[in-house]
Amino acid sequence: MSTTNTCSKLFKAVLTDRLKDVGVTYNTWISLYFINSHDIISQNNLAKLVGITGPSMVKIVQRLDDEGLIYQQQDSKDHRKKLISLTEDGIKKYNEILSIVIEYQKTMTKGLSQKELDIVANVFDKMIRNAKKALS
Known part of the structure; x- marks a missing residue:
């Protein structure tokens, strides 16, 4: 099991280093990835998919919102839920990061x-x- 743990940590470290060039953290990238994959996703489900706590996700969502990369809206059926989707700038940022991730994967x-x-x-x-x- 130490091999999988070592791989995971090293892979994340390399990607984190590459993402610094565009001013994004690993968890921010993964958040953008899942938002893009789902078109619209609740903040709670996003936190579960990213594997972080609700308060940590609140910080990421706030930063993405401040940068104009996401839309936030209340769920019409449950006003406690926040629904998140990418803005046009968010899609551009996602594609910019995706090219870095593809190079990383290579x-x-x-x-x-x-x-x-x-x-x-x-x-x-x-x-x-x-x-x-x-x-x-």
């Missing part, structure tokens, strides 16, 4: 064949399923 997978990448993906998928079963 660096991390350099020298690996598609077959090797598929094997790793399959192994991790099985490990994730096992972990989810262990938590149920």
Whole structure:
């Protein structure tokens, strides 16, 4: 298990370093990624997907809002819920960061064949399923 832990920490450190160039943290990037993936998402669900606490997500959402990268609106069915979506500037920022992430991914997978990448993906998928079963 130390190998997966080491990989995770190193991969995150490399990406975090690359994201500094555009003034974004790792959690901010992941937040933009999930907002873009869902079009509209509640702040609570976003925090769960990013894997951070509600108060930490509030800070990220406030920063994204201050920078004009997101829209926030109340859910029409539940006024306690905040719904978040990307603005036009948010989409531009997402695409700018995405190009950095794609280059990062190329660096991390350099020298690996598609077959090797598929094997790793399959192994991790099985490990994730096992972990989810262990938590149920």
